Amino acid sequence: MASAIDWWTARFASFAWRFTVLFTGILLLLISAIIFVLYQLSIGEISRSKQQQLNLIAQQQQLLAEQLQYSEFLQQLSLQAEQSRDWIIAYQDSQAALGDLSRVPNHLQGCPDVSSFLVAQGDDLRVYSGCIVTLAQGTLLVAFDEEDLYFLQQRFINASLVSLLLTIILGAFSGRYLSKQLLRRIKRFNQTAAVVQGGNWSARVPSTGRGDEFDLLASNINRMLTQLEHSFQAVSGVTDAIAHDLRTPLGRLRLALESAITQTPQEPITAATLEPMLKELDDILHTFSSMLELSRLEHKQARSSFQEVDLQQIADDAIELLQPIAQDRQQSILLDASGVTTIEGDRSLVFRALFNTLENASKYGGDGATLKLSLTATGFTVADNGPGIATEFHDKVFQRLYRLESSRTTPGYGLGLPLVKAIAEFHGGDVELSNLSPGLAVTVRFRKDRSISANGRETVGTTAAFD
Structure with missing residues (x-):
């Protein structure tokens, strides 16, 4: 008795067995109901x-x-x-x-x-x-x-028993076949999950092309795996970038500290000796602060009070702050403030996004470049006539610490455009890159659906380009 119970428990733990029993039972109930109706009608x-x-x-x-x-x-x-x-x-x-x-x-x-x-x-x-x-x-x-009716009843009962027996056989084979088909599809999901757990992020669930529920589930899982793969690659890239970018300033800081310690018996440490070390530490702390701010913005954790922000005033302040750097590079900055609007947003974040976009255009536009800042109904566009960015790299420049320069000798940590995108999305907008041949246009929209114009009416913004 115990062995029979153990056998049934082990069998019933299988989905294929449970599905077969359930399918056969439902089929038996259906055929029994049909036989009962036929008996009553005849x-x-x-x-x-x-x-x-x-x-x-x-x-x-x-x-x-x-x-x-x-x-x-x-x-x-x-x-x-x-x-x-x-x-x-x-x-x-x-x-x-x-x-x-x-x-x-x-x-x-x-x-x-x-x-x-x-x-x-x-x-x-x-x-x-x-x-x-x-x-x-x-x-x-x-x-x-009643003799004829009795024989008719016996024949009907015999035919019913044969029908029920055939139903059991058919239900068992059909249920087993269907459950095996389901398990075969599920097995593919399990195999893909095992491959991914083994470290192969490129594995995907195969699709039959029928467009059924399993193909829809496979499509959703494959999209999720693609996003996870991109996230894993982004984390790996950020880790490598941090290790590469921070190794140099930390190495310089260590050498400076070691030199100061070595020279301390002969000559005391002065402020002039500590200032370069302090600058290196400030740069490192600024990098981590920017990354934390970026994370808060991406997860909508930043606490900001939105208010009406004058884009022209922010543009004037950003141009004034960047003007000395642009003059050193013989660059000119043009401002197109036609149709200036007042948008809803956080003033400090809007200024940060506009200044970072201008600074990025000045840094990579090259000496003698012309920068044009155009204010739109929903944000702004910064265009330059520099070398631009190839289309295949447009998505990558928004990744943290990603830099097109493989040598990574240019000052900066690759957080400018990612922070601009996070600020735009925090305001409900987006960022778009456009090649101008030559040059690049960066369009930042703080509101994709509406903005508040100077006369208080809602307007839809358009993208400005460099000319």
């Missing part, structure tokens, strides 16, 4: 019809017994018993029995209830169903031959 209907006829004949005879003389009733009863082939009509009083039987069985129920009894006809015994009616001077029996 054999059941015949049996009910015969019982109704039996009760009708019994009522007729009872009515004749009340209306006719006793001798006339016995005469018509004998005549009707002789003419009836499918029915038995018999009558018994205290003196004799008339009709198809020599005597009326005394164990039968009164009409309309029906009972079965056996009748000997030669060497055969036949089954009849009937009922009795008690009259004033005797007992009346009305019955019909």
Whole structure:
């Protein structure tokens, strides 16, 4: 008994086995319901019809017994018993029995209830169903031959049992086949998950191309794996970039500290000695502060009070701050403030985004470049006539610490454009890069759907380009 229970528990733990049992059970219930309906519509209907006829004949005879003389009733009863082939009509009083039987069985129920009894006809015994009616001077029996109906019932039962057996076999094979098909599809998901767990982020769930639910699930999982792969690559790239970019300033700082410690017995440490070290530490702390700010913006954790911000005033402040650097590089900055609007946002973040975009254009535009800042209804566009950025790198420049320069000798840590994008998305907007041939246009939108213009009306912004 225990081994049978263990076997059933182990089998029932399998999805394929549970699905097969459930599918077969539902199929059995369906076929059983169909068989029951068919029985009621065929054999059941015949049996009910015969019982109704039996009760009708019994009522007729009872009515004749009340209306006719006793001798006339016995005469018509004998005549009707002789003419009836499918029915038995018999009558018994205290003196004799008339009709198809020599005597009326005394164990039968009164009409309309029906009972079965056996009748000997030669060497055969036949089954009849009937009922009795008690009259004033005797007992009346009305019955019909149930033999044909009995054989019909047996054949129907045998056919039903064969049908149920075939249903079990068909259900078992069909359920097993369907469950195996499902398990085969699920197995592909498990195999892909095992490959990904093994470190192969490029593994994807194969699709059959049918467009069914499993293909839709595979498509969603593949998109998720692609995003995870990109995230993993981004984290790996950020780690490598941090290790590469911070190794140099930390190395310089260590050498400076080691040199100061070595020279301390001969000459005391002065402010001039500590200032370069402090600058190196400030640069490192600024990098980590920018990364933390970027993370807060990306996860919408920054707490800011939005208010109406004048883009032209912010543009003037940013240009004034960047002007000395631009003059050193013989660069000119143009401002197009036509149709200036007032947008809703955080003033410090909007200034940070605008200044970072201008500074990035000045840094990579090259000496003698022309920078054009165009204010739009939803943000601004900064365009330059420098070398620009190839289209295949447009998405990568928004990754943290990503730099197009492989040598990484240019000052900076590759956080300018990622921070601009995070600020724009924090305000509900986006950033778009466009090649100008030559040059690059960076369009920053703080609101993709609406902005507040100077006259208080909602307007939709357009992208400005360098000309």
